[in-house]
Amino acid sequence: MQVEDHIHSLVELRRDIHRHPELAFQELRTAAVVAERLKALGIEVHTGIGQTGVVAVIEGKSVASGRRIALRADMDALQMPDHKDVPHHSTYENHMHGCGHDGHTAMLVGAAEVLARTRDFDGVVVLIFQPAEEGAGGAKAMLDDGLLERFPVDSFWGLHNWPGMPTGSVVVHTGETMAAVDYFDIEVVGKGCHGGMPQEGVDSVLAACHIVTALQSIPARNVHPRDSAVIGVAKIHGGDEYHVHPNRVILSGSVRAHKESVREFLEKRVQEVARSVAAGFGATVEIRYRRNYPPTINDAACADIAREVAAQVVGKENILQGRLPSMAAEDFSFFAREKPGCYVWFGNDDDGHTHSLHHPLYDFNDGVIPLGVSYWTQLVARLLPI
Numbered sequence: 001m002q003v004e005d006h007i008h009s010l011v012e013l014r015r016d017i018h019r020h021p022e023l024a025f026q027e028l029r030t031a032a033v034v035a036e037r038l039k040a041l042g043i044e045v046h047t048g049i050g051q052t053g054v055v056a057v058i059e060g061k062s063v064a065s066g067r068r069i070a071l072r073a074d075m076d077a078l079q080m081p082d083h084k085d086v087p088h089h090s091t092y093e094n095h096m097h098g099c100g101h102d103g104h105t106a107m108l109v110g111a112a113e114v115l116a117r118t119r120d121f122d123g124v125v126v127l128i129f130q131p132a133e134e135g136a137g138g139a140k141a142m143l144d145d146g147l148l149e150r151f152p153v154d155s156f157w158g159l160h161n162w163p164g165m166p167t168g169s170v171v172v173h174t175g176e177t178m179a180a181v182d183y184f185d186i187e188v189v190g191k192g193c194h195g196g197m198p199q200e201g202v203d204s205v206l207a208a209c210h211i212v213t214a215l216q217s218i219p220a221r222n223v224h225p226r227d228s229a230v231i232g233v234a235k236i237h238g239g240d241e242y243h244v245h246p247n248r249v250i251l252s253g254s255v256r257a258h259k260e261s262v263r264e265f266l267e268k269r270v271q272e273v274a275r276s277v278a279a280g281f282g283a284t285v286e287i288r289y290r291r292n293y294p295p296t297i298n299d300a301a302c303a304d305i306a307r308e309v310a311a312q313v314v315g316k317e318n319i320l321q322g323r324l325p326s327m328a329a330e331d332f333s334f335f336a337r338e339k340p341g342c343y344v345w346f347g348n349d350d351d352g353h354t355h356s357l358h359h360p361l362y363d364f365n366d367g368v369i370p371l372g373v374s375y376w377t378q379l380v381a382r383l384l385p386i
């Protein structure tokens, strides 16, 4: 197949997946479409790993080197509306590929098609199509399902499209690239009472408001100013009436950091501050704190290789420097915690693509597809030379 025809078929695949977005661990159709396309290559394909994950294995002309690498894409969509006016608009109510995982999936299928045809490498490439990146930890589900025992690899490689950077540009961070994220629910327990008789109760709403404010002192006054930390209360639930003070208010939110040591410290301080502020008002707290994704840390040697390969694809001048790491989280971190790895950003913007990830008008830019396919195949050539 000609290169243009191949890219055209990947654009069609991307748009087909965009029309049929599936949420975390429900990617049955997407996994079936991916598996069918991979099986047509005559390569080893495994389905149902980590519930809906797909793994394919491609051996090079030689495997004498003993080297094995994993390339990873994510397949899940978001629960959100699609407000775009395009022919490939989502056909599922309130489901949307608002993070471009449709594009990531299509690019890795495209790389598999090139690699299976040429097999111009010495070693083994393991292709991972993971479920549930958006909060539910599909990467961890695949690891817990024996991914590394069944398909051992020496390193993991990932990419994400990145709005806010022009198409044809790439960012590769050394070290910190995406943050850890943990979730909390702080249930503030007071004593409900009549609105006109506040002296009879313990005001859980007032205590909760002070906790929300006091939590901001943790990143501002307890963390080193050069270390990253974000604490956000995103939900407040409590009360039903204008004149009845409720017994309980629940505060829920997220905590983010790049360093594990900061992450540990934030967990401790959130609990201390919530408890002691509540006590000052005569209230108590019940805290549920859930570790979610670890930070994504790019291995320095892997980052150098990724930068070098990306420069071959987009030109050295288009490797953007000085971009800060993101405080968003990524479950690629579970892979990068097991083996050295690198996760890179590919610019997604042009005149027709200006919306951020998770925006109802966001669309993956099909112009990134040839770049992603080239990156994957040249990365394999660099890591597994004949």
Ligand SMILES: [Zn+2]
Pocket (backbone or CB within 6 Å): 098, 099, 134, 357, 358
């Ligand atoms: Zn996302």
Ligand SMILES: [Zn+2]
Pocket (backbone or CB within 6 Å): 099, 100, 101, 133, 160
């Ligand atoms: Zn994403």
